[in-house]
Amino acid sequence: MNYCENCHAACEGDVCPLCGTKKLRKATAKDFCYLCQCDEGQCDGIADALEENGIHCVAMPYGRGVESQFGLPLSVYRLFVPFSHYERARDFLEQMQSARTEELRKGLLQNIGRLNIGLRLERRLSKKLKIPRDRVLDFCVDIIKSCKFISIEKNNGATGGFIFCYADECTLALDSSTYEVLAIDLTDK
Structure with a gap:
């Protein structure tokens, strides 16, 4: 799997899916890879669930320049996990999202x-x-x-x-x- 040093994305192809660069290198176990972007409330829940399953993660605040310029709190976070746990984290996140989707679908249909x-x-x-x-x-x-x-x-x-x-x-x-x-x-x- 390849790794983009610009946006920390792990990817299969020769082009980064996030920034489009072709300057990729082979991912190493120590690389922290972008997993997902979420709001503050979601971030805490996802990070806690990952940690409970033995997957270390780091949450980094992320936002538009105007929020930073005016000293506003950033409400969006990006989660990163070590490449050695990337596949497991991705599978776990998919399972969480699938369960959440079914929960939301049930509420909508009710x-x-x-x-x-x-x-x-x-x-x-x-x-x-x-x-x-x-x-x-x-x-x-x-x-x-x-x-x-x-x-x-x-x-x-x-x-x-x-x-x-x-x-x-x-x-x-x-x-x-x-x-x-x-x-x-x-x-x-």
Whole structure:
């Protein structure tokens, strides 16, 4: 496996998947490799779970320059693990994400009656998907049922946040407090 010294990514190919550089070297057991990026709350949980499973990790604050410039706390972290534990950590993270996705899917399906969509977005999606307007919400439910990954992103504002459902054909974005469909990215359709 190769290693990028710019962004600390371990990768199979000849090009770094994060920064695009071709200046890679063979990874060594002592290299700390980028595992994932997460918010502060997620970071603590993931780091604790990794440590409990014998995988040492390091969390580094990460953010935009403007946050640093104004002395604001960085709310995003990047987790790194030694290359010697990289594969195990990646597999463990996948298992955690899969379990979390199923937990979120169950919660969404229990609240499916609250799912709603604005009239304008409903019209646009009906036209783009070539389905009747009264079937657009059914399409959204199908995405929730079949998507491979679900995540919750906290809003930098007061309360609430966003739920993202990632499926092969599209990504569905919901408001986490009102269950309103905010957008569907159909770039692959």
